[in-house]
Amino acid sequence: MWRMIAGDAGNLVGQIRRGVLPYCVLAMVGEKERYGFELVHALGSIDGMVTGEGTIYPLLARLRRQGLMETTWRESATGPPRRYYRLAPAGREALAEFTGSWQRLRDSVDDLLASSGEDPF
C-alpha cells in the first residue's frame, strides 16, 4: 500500500512538473516558432518550472526525435546558425489531448481541495 509521508508533496510536485514540462514546451512553440535559447530562457524565467536550464536541451532533442516538433536552421546575424522549433502535426495532437485532460484533472482536484473542509468522508 502507498503511504503518504511528510515532505512527499515536494517530491510529487517535482514529478508533476517533470511530466508536464514537455507539454509546456509544445505549447510554447504552438503559435510561433522559437529557437533553443529563446525557449530555454523563457522556461527558465518561470519560477519553479525548471531546475537547470541545460536539462531542457535533451528534452528538445527528444521531442524532435519523436516527431512532435520540427526544426529548421536559420542563419543568425550575430553568431552560429540557430535551430528553430515549431509544432509538428503529431505534437499539436498530443498537446490538444493533454490540454483537455489537464483541465479536467485540475478542475476535479480544485473542487476536491475546496470541499475537503466541508464534507470529510
Add this chain to the structure above:
Amino acid sequence: MRADGDQIVADYLSRLRDAASVLPADRGNELIEEITAHIAEARAEGPTAIGDASAVRNILERLGDPADIVRTAAEPPFGAFSAGPPASGFPESRHPESRMPESGYPGVGRAGGGHAESGYAGTGPLAWPNEPGGGRAGALEITAVIFLLIGGVVIPFVGWVVGVILLWYSPRWRRSEKLLGTLVWPGGLLAPVLLMLGAGVATVIPSSGTSCSGGYTETGMTSTGRHFLRHVAGSCSTTGGGLPTWLAISLTMILLIAAIAGPIFTAIRLLRRAGSAPAEPAADPAALLPV
C-alpha cells in the same frame, strides 16, 4: 575581464564533454553544440559586463551541473514521453536512433520512473518526422560538400560552382565557414588531379628531352646554347626550367599533399559543423547518409 570568463566557460564545457562521453557520439556532440551556443547567446545578450567572470558564472549556474544535463539526456523519458514513436510506418533501418534504447547508457544513473507502456499509441500513427535540420547534416549539406570536393573533377569547374551555390544556400553554416569552403581550395580536388596530370607530363617530357646522361651530348635535343653547354658538361641533374630535379619533385609533392589535404580537411570541417560527422567516421558510416 573577458579572458577570465572564457576560461570558466572552457572549464565548464570540458566537464560537459567528459560527462557526455557516455552518450552516443552524435547525441553527445549535439548536446555540447547546443550548450555552447546557449552560452554564446547568453553572453552576447548580457549587459556591458559580457566577459565578466561573475556574469558567466551566473549563466553557468542557471544551466546547471554538466553531470545533471547529461543524466537528463541519458535517462528514460518521463511519463507519456517514455515510449518511442509507434512502430507503424517507421523505416527502422534508416534511423539508427530508433534502435537505440532511451536509457541504460553505462555509467549513468537512472533517476527513475518512466513507464514504457504509456505511449503515444492513443494519438494515432505519427508521420515520419520531417527533420530537415536534424542532428546530422541534411541532404543539402552533404550534396554541397560532395560537389565542392569532386564536382569540379566530374564536370570541370561547373560542378564545383554548383557546390559553392549549395554551400551559400544552406543556412547550416556560418559566413566564415562558407568563406573557408569557397576559398580552400577553389575547384576542390580538381587542382590535385590537374597537378598530378601535370607532374606526369613533366616527368615524361624532361626525361626524353635530357636523355643526355653522358658527358658529351652533341646529339642533345636542347635548343638553347646554355642548355647545350650544360649538357656537354655532363650534368644531368638540370631540367628544362633550371630547377634541380629533387627540388622540383619536392615542391610538386608538397603542393600535391596540400592540394589534397586542403579540400578534404575543409570537407570534414563543414560536415562536422553541419552536425553530421561523428568523431570517428569509420565507426558509423550510416551517420553520413542523408536523413
